Amino acid sequence: MNIQISLQIAKTxxxxxxxxxxxxxxxxxxxxxxxxxxxxxxxxxxxxLEDSALDATPHVRIYKEITSNHxxxxxxxxxxxxxxxxxxxxxxxLANIKNGLQIVANIEKDPAVLGVSPQIxxxxxxxxxxxxxxxxxxxxxxxxxxxxxxxxxxxxSGSMEALLSNPNGILMGTILARNLNVKVGDKLTITxxxxxxxxxxxxxxxxxxxxxxxxxxxxxxxxxVQEILQKDKSYVTDxxxxxxDSQAAIDYAKVLKNQYRYQxxxxxxxxxxxxxxxxxxxxxxxxxxxxxxxxxxxxxYNIMNMNVINKMKDIAIxxxxxxxxxxxxxxxxxxxxxxxxxxxxxxxxxxxxLSYLLSITPFDAGDFLAVKTFPxxxxxxxxxxxxxxxVITTILAGYMPARKxxxxxxxxxxxx
Amino acid sequence: xxxxxxxxxNKYFYEPEKFQVLKNISFEVRKGEFLxxxxxxxxxxxxxxxxxxxxxxxxxxxxxxxxxxxTGKTQDQLAAFRNEHxxxxxxFHFLLPEFTVxxxxxxxxxxxxxxxxxxxxxxxYQKLKLVDMDGHALKQSSKLSGGQQQRVAIAxxxxxxxxIIMGDEPTGNLDKKNSEIVFxxxxxxxHENHQTIITVTHDPDFAKGCxxxxxxxxxxxxxx
Ligand SMILES: Nc1ncnc2c1ncn2[C@@H]1O[C@H](COP(=O)(O)OP(=O)(O)OP(=O)(O)O)[C@@H](O)[C@H]1O
Ligand SMILES: [Mg+2]
Numbered sequence: 001m002n003i004q005i006s007l008q009i010a011k012t013x014x015x016x017x018x019x020x021x022x023x024x025x026x027x028x029x030x031x032x033x034x035x036x037x038x039x040x041x042x043x044x045x046x047x048x049l050e051d052s053a054l055d056a057t058p059h060v061r062i063y064k065e066i067t068s069n070h071x072x073x074x075x076x077x078x079x080x081x082x083x084x085x086x087x088x089x090x091x092x093x094l095a096n097i098k099n100g101l102q103i104v105a106n107i108e109k110d111p112a113v114l115g116v117s118p119q120i121x122x123x124x125x126x127x128x129x130x131x132x133x134x135x136x137x138x139x140x141x142x143x144x145x146x147x148x149x150x151x152x153x154x155x156x157s158g159s160m161e162a163l164l165s166n167p168n169g170i171l172m173g174t175i176l177a178r179n180l181n182v183k184v185g186d187k188l189t190i191t192x193x194x195x196x197x198x199x200x201x202x203x204x205x206x207x208x209x210x211x212x213x214x215x216x217x218x219x220x221x222x223x224x225v226q227e228i229l230q231k232d233k234s235y236v237t238d239x240x241x242x243x244x245d246s247q248a249a250i251d252y253a254k255v256l257k258n259q260y261r262y263q264x265x266x267x268x269x270x271x272x273x274x275x276x277x278x279x280x281x282x283x284x285x286x287x288x289x290x291x292x293x294x295x296x297x298x299x300x301y302n303i304m305n306m307n308v309i310n311k312m313k314d315i316a317i318x319x320x321x322x323x324x325x326x327x328x329x330x331x332x333x334x335x336x337x338x339x340x341x342x343x344x345x346x347x348x349x350x351x352x353x354l355s356y357l358l359s360i361t362p363f364d365a366g367d368f369l370a371v372k373t374f375p376x377x378x379x380x381x382x383x384x385x386x387x388x389x390x391v392i393t394t395i396l397a398g399y400m401p402a403r404k405x406x407x408x409x410x411x412x413x414x415x416x
Numbered sequence: 417x418x419x420x421x422x423x424x425x426n427k428y429f430y431e432p433e434k435f436q437v438l439k440n441i442s443f444e445v446r447k448g449e450f451l452x453x454x455x456x457x458x459x460x461x462x463x464x465x466x467x468x469x470x471x472x473x474x475x476x477x478x479x480x481x482x483x484x485x486x487t488g489k490t491q492d493q494l495a496a497f498r499n500e501h502x503x504x505x506x507x508f509h510f511l512l513p514e515f516t517v518x519x520x521x522x523x524x525x526x527x528x529x530x531x532x533x534x535x536x537x538x539x540x541y542q543k544l545k546l547v548d549m550d551g552h553a554l555k556q557s558s559k560l561s562g563g564q565q566q567r568v569a570i571a572x573x574x575x576x577x578x579x580i581i582m583g584d585e586p587t588g589n590l591d592k593k594n595s596e597i598v599f600x601x602x603x604x605x606x607h608e609n610h611q612t613i614i615t616v617t618h619d620p621d622f623a624k625g626c627x628x629x630x631x632x633x634x635x636x637x638x639x640x
Contacts, residue, residue, distance in 0.1 A: 002526070002527060004526075005523065005526045005527055009523075012514050013514065016514040314513075316510070317512060318512075318523075319471070320469070320498065321498070321499065321504070321523065321524040321572070322495050322496065322497075322499020322500070322502075322524055322527055323495060323527055324492040324496065325491060325492060326492070327527070409471075410471050411471045411472045414506055414510065414584075415462050415466065415584065
């Protein structure tokens with residue numbers, strides 16, 4: 001087989017039918033461009049959501065599970081009997097982790113751990129004026145918390161350190177502050193679930209860029225929160241841990257659970273909603289890409305099929321003058337490949353341009369996420385994938401007409 | 417020296433009903449012979465010629481050319497054989513319309529790969545000169561007249577110096593003058609280059625000038 005001649009014939013065929021060639025090419029171009037834009041954008045969204053979600057969640061959280069579903073005394077005493085209990089109430093349990101600070105000190109010693117922050121969390125109402133706004137307060141050692149979540153970097157006004165010198169200070173999320181219409185230096189009252197009141201001062205306003213944090217949470221000193229909840233100095237409800245390697249956290253959570261007998265939750269579990277979203281979006285990319293490529297493939301198949309039918313006479317002549325079946329396959333397959341490669345390359349270029357335009361397009365996600373433009377990932381991997389997909393589709397789509405061409409019986413055509 | 421031998425060739429068509437087109441055809445052709453195949457329309461001349469051309473492999477009997485048995489070879493082997501040893505001229509001057517005259521003539525030689533592209537081009541010019549078409553070498557082949565195209569087709573048939581050149585009514589679409597030109601070219605090739613020519617023709621003048629006439633009737637050779 002002499003590829004050189006097949007290539008020359010293929011080139012001549014393509015160049016004499018420029019319009020057809022272009023249309024077939026644009027089908028591939030469109031498919032690949034859309035593939036690139038979609039995958040770059042959706043992967044960008046996934047990564048952005050993951051990053052911002054992971055930023056604000058600990059790799060591992062240790063907490064105590066409060067449940068009213070515990071066996072009653074009578075069940076324990078008389079397990080075989082038929083016991084009827086009306087209106088079982090939850091035990092008066094403390095939500096704290098016993099020896100919490102001791103556990104923190106132990107975990108901190110682990111070299112795989114980046115930081116540990118003990119916390120006291122509670123629901124509270126913020127009162128400024130007559131309307132109470134619901135939210136959460138987290139009593140923390142702000143320096144430890146900073147190590148986990150870079151609070152300092154996220155402070156928009158006021159300062160994080162002010163919390164250290166101000167026992168009744170709080171750091172407030174941006175959206176909550178806006179809803180309450182408070183600024184740094186303003187005072188407001190917080191009310192605990194048990195009805196205790198406390199006047200506090202806003203010393204800083206921070207923003208994670210995530211509504212579920214910025215709209216509800218305030219940071220305060222541990223001792224202040226212990227005080228308003230009327231608990232002692234060792235009262236801790238949550239322990240947040242960041243690891244050096246986030247993947248290792250999933251196993252580490254299990255180890256901690258067995259070791260300390262408290263509930264643990266790893267970041268993947270905590271963000272399972274995001275993770276499912278990821279999967280759905282990834283599946284969408286695959287489905288839409290396949291659809292586009294199949295459409296482009298059919299386009300090529302149609303055009304090449306027509307091409308073969310139009311060129312029956314030429315095929316018969318080539319065969320009569322000694323071109324073998326595989327030469328004919330090569331002539332038509334090369335045409336598809338040229339269409340595929342050029343179309344795919346143009347598609348990559350257009351896909352890149354569109355992705356770039358998207359990445360600089362302003363995008364207002366409201367308070368839900370702090371994002372200024374559409375998140376787009378530029379990864380050479382997607383471009384290689386796009387090229388490979390384009391070429392593979394065109395080869396598959398071009399092969400059938402090419403084979404058909406090679407099977408043409410020259411006698412039937414030449415005798416007229 | 418014989419260059420072609422057909423023995424006991426039978427061929428059937430099955431559409432619309434089973435029908436024997438060729439009945440026990442046997443004959444031999446010698447090197448350098450200028451032979452014409454004549455007979456009434458529908459007697460099976462074209463059918464026989466396409467079997468001889470190796471393009472039609474659906475027959476009974478044995479076909480040999482150049483001392484090589486061709487019956488039973490694969491399509492690709494036969495294509496290679498055609499490329500090297502056979503040349504064709506058809507009734508309708510089949511050229512590749514997108515290519516120039518020169519490219520049309522060169523293609524079978526490029527496929528053969530015996531000569532470099534440069535040599536092939538030189539040879540193609542020689543063959544075009546032989547048919548007096550060298551002045552049109554760089555024209556697009558679709559822009560030639562019928563007679564000119566037929567001469568280019570002859571140059572193409574000659575490019576690999578084939579042992580046998582076959583034609584199915586090569587002058588069927590040409591006027592008297594062009595027919596004579598084609599006839600003279602064939603005669604020259606046969607007698608000076610000792611290449612064998614087998615043509616189907618309806619033109620009695622053309623047939624008369626040949627070395628030998630095989631006459632067919634109803635699928636059989638009646639005079640040879
Ligand atoms: N593909 C086919 N299927 C069925 N019958 C066919 C086919 N091709 C040809 N025939 C029949 O075979 C017979 C011989 O046909 P062929 O073309 O060989 O005749 P011919 O001698 O070349 O005639 P002409 O001089 O008109 O070209 C005819 O009766 C024709 O109808
Ligand atoms: Mg005929």
